[in-house]
Amino acid sequence: MTTPALITPEGTLYHISHTDLDGYGAQFMLKAAGVKTQCFNSDYRDIPVVVDRVVEAILAKGEPAGILLTDLNLTLDQADQIDKRVKKLKVPTTLQLLDHHATGADVAAKYDWYYLDTERCATKLAYESVAALMPEAQQAQYALRADFVDMGDRWLKDEPLFRKSLYLLGLVMQDDHLAPPLADLKRAYRFHLIESFFAAHERGDNLEAIERSLYDIRKQFLEGRIDKGDIHNPELPLNDKFHLLSAAVLDETTVPMVMIDGVKTGIFYNWPHDVWRGVIMDMMESRKVMDMAIGVRGNGKLSLRANPGVDAGAISAKYFRGGGHPGAAGGELKDNRLRDLDHAVSIIKQTINPEPPIATAKLGSMITIQPPRKGAQKK
Numbered sequence: 001m002t003t004p005a006l007i008t009p010e011g012t013l014y015h016i017s018h019t020d021l022d023g024y025g026a027q028f029m030l031k032a033a034g035v036k037t038q039c040f041n042s043d044y045r046d047i048p049v050v051v052d053r054v055v056e057a058i059l060a061k062g063e064p065a066g067i068l069l070t071d072l073n074l075t076l077d078q079a080d081q082i083d084k085r086v087k088k089l090k091v092p093t094t095l096q097l098l099d100h101h102a103t104g105a106d107v108a109a110k111y112d113w114y115y116l117d118t119e120r121c122a123t124k125l126a127y128e129s130v131a132a133l134m135p136e137a138q139q140a141q142y143a144l145r146a147d148f149v150d151m152g153d154r155w156l157k158d159e160p161l162f163r164k165s166l167y168l169l170g171l172v173m174q175d176d177h178l179a180p181p182l183a184d185l186k187r188a189y190r191f192h193l194i195e196s197f198f199a200a201h202e203r204g205d206n207l208e209a210i211e212r213s214l215y216d217i218r219k220q221f222l223e224g225r226i227d228k229g230d231i232h233n234p235e236l237p238l239n240d241k242f243h244l245l246s247a248a249v250l251d252e253t254t255v256p257m258v259m260i261d262g263v264k265t266g267i268f269y270n271w272p273h274d275v276w277r278g279v280i281m282d283m284m285e286s287r288k289v290m291d292m293a294i295g296v297r298g299n300g301k302l303s304l305r306a307n308p309g310v311d312a313g314a315i316s317a318k319y320f321r322g323g324g325h326p327g328a329a330g331g332e333l334k335d336n337r338l339r340d341l342d343h344a345v346s347i348i349k350q351t352i353n354p355e356p357p358i359a360t361a362k363l364g365s366m367i368t369i370q371p372p373r374k375g376a377q378k379k
Contacts, residue, residue, distance in 0.1 A: 001117050003128035006035065007096045009066035014054045016040045016047070017122070018071035021169040022153040024190045025123030025146070026070035026098070031191065032142055033130035037068070039187060047072055051082055055089065064092040071122030073101035079111055098125040100154070123149040145198055167207055168197050171214075177239040177275055179246035181254035192221045218242075243278030247287060250279070256345050257290060260319070260352055263310050265292040267348060269341040273303070280305055296344040300333035319352050 007013070015030060015037040017023040027039050038057070042050040051067070058065045067086065074082070074097070086093050095113040100121050108116035117125060127146040131139050150156070152165030159165075171193055178186050196217045200210045218238060222231050226245050230236060255266045266283065268276055273295070280293040284307050291310050295303040302320055305328055306312035312329040316322035322331025333351060338344045 001119075003098070003117065003120075003125050004096070004115055005132070006030070006129040007066045007068060007094045009064050009094050011063035011065045012058075012061065013037045013066045013068060014040065014057065015068045015070070016042055016050055016054065016072065017069070019043050020071070020153075021149060021172045021194075022122045023071040024172055024187065024194065025121075025149045025153075026126035027187070028191055028194055029123060029126040029142065029146065030130055032138070033133040035130055035133065039184070041183065041187065042072065044073065047074065047078055048081060051085065055085060058089065058091050058093060062091055064094075066094040066096065069095075069097040069099075070126055071099065072097065073099055073104045074107050074114070076107055076110070079107045079114065083111060083113075098122055098129065100125065121146075121150040121153040123153070141202075148198075148201075164201070164207055167210075168194070171197065175272060175275070177242040177246075177272075177278070179250055179254070179275060179279055180271055182246060182249060185245075185249065189221055193217065196220070239274065240278050243275065244282055246275070246279045247282035247289075250283065255283075255289075256341070258345065258348060258352075260292070260315060263292050263306070263315070264290045265294055266290040267341070267345050268293060268295045269338070269344045270298055271295060276303075277305075294348070296333075296338065296348075298338050300336035300338060300347075302331040302333065304329040304331065 013035065015027055017026050017039070019041045023041060027037070027041075030037055040050050040054065047069075054067055082095070086095050097114045099108075099114065099116050100118055101116075102118045104114065104116050108114040115125070120128070124146040127142055131143070134142065148161060148165055148168070151159040151162050152169045156162060172190050176186055176189050178189060197210065200213065205213070215238060219231065219241075222241055222245060226241060226248060230241055230244055233241075255268065258265050258267055266280065266289070268280070271279075276293075276295045283289040284291065284293060284305070292304060292306040292312060292315070295305075302316070302322065304312040304316050304320075304322075304324070306315075306326065308327070311326040313324040313326055316324060316329040316331035320331030320333065322329055324330055333344075333347050335347045338347065
C-alpha cells in the first residue's frame with residue numbers, strides 16, 4: 001500500500017497524536033520535514049475532548065485548516081462524531097488519519113479520510129507522508145529511524161534491534177518531572193530524548209553507553225531554560241531542576257488561584273506527587289506566587305502545603321474534613337468523582353463559600369393566608 005501524501009491546508013495544520021513513542025514519533029517526523037503544525041497529544045479516551053479544543057482553535061482563527069490524527073484507533077462512534085463535527089464547521093477543514101491498528105478496519109471502510117495500514121506503525125506512515133519534503137540524505141536517515149520505532153511498536157521480536165527499540169519506547173514513556181499542564185514543553189523534551197537517542201545509536205553507542213549518558217542528555221534540555229547556576233548546582237537533584245523549569249513557566253492560566261480565608265492558594269489537579277511537591281516548593285518559597293497549594297485527586301482526596309504563617313491543618317479541618325500540621329495537611333472533598341481541573345476548582349469554591357440554603361415549606365406544614373387589609377386597593 002502507498003501512504004497518502006500529507007494534507008496541506010491553506011491555514012494551520014493541527015496534529016493530534018497518541019501519547020507513546022509511536023505517537024510522538026509521528027509528530028517528530030513532520031517536524032524533521034519542516035512541516036509547521038500545532039501539536040496535541042491524546043490517549044484514546046480523550047480524543048473527543050482534544051478534537052473539541054482543535055475545533056475551537058479553528059473557529060477562533062476563522063481560516064481554512066487541516067486536522068491530522070496519527071496512531072489513534074478511533075471507534076466507529078468517535079469517527080462519526082468527528083466527521084459530523086468537521087462537516088458542520090463553517091470554516092473549510094480537511095481531515096486525515098494515519099493508523100495501523102487492525103481494530104480500525106470498520107472505520108477505515110466507512111471513511112475515506114481514515115487511512116489504515118497494519119504493516120507499518122504511525123511513525124513510519126507519517127515519515128512516508130512527508131519523505132518527499134526531505135533531502136535525499138535525510139530521507140535515508142529518517143527511513144531507518146522510522147523502521148527502528150516500528151520494531152518496538154509492532155513488537156517485531158525477531159529484529160536484532162528489538163530490545164534497543166523497546167528501550168527508547170520506555171524512555172519516552174518515563175515520567176519527565178515536568179508539570180502536567182505544560183504539554184508543549186513536555187513534547188519538546190520527548191523530541192530532545194528521541195533525537196539524542198538516535199544520534200547516539202547512529203554513532204554506534206550500545207545501550208549501556210546510552211544509559212550512562214542519559215543524565216547528561218536530560219541536563220542538556222535545561223540549557224537556556226533555567227539559570228546556569230541551578231543547572232550546574234551539584235547539590236540540586238536533576239529532577240528538582242526540571243521542577244524549577246516548570247515553576248518558571250507556570251502562571252494562573254495553568255494553575256488557578258483561589259483565596260481561602262485570605263490565603264492565596266494554587267489548585268493542582270492529578271499531578272504526580274513528586275512533581276507537585278518539587279514545583280510548589282519553588283512557586284511558594286522562592287517565587288512567592290502563592291502561600292498555599294492544594295493537590296487534588298480525581299477521587300476528591302486533597303494534599304495541602306503552606307508557607308510559614310499559614311495553618312494548612314486548620315484550613316483543612318475547617319473546610320475539607322481533614323487536618324494535619326500547619327505546613328502540611330490532608331483532606332477530602334464531598335464530591336469524589338472529579339472530571340478535570342475546572343470541576344475541582346468549582347467544587348473547592350463551593351466548599352469554602354457554600355450557597356445559603358433556600359427556605360422551603362415542609363410537606364404538610366400549616367401556611368396561614370392573611371385576609372387583605374380593609375381599604376387595600378385591588379390590583
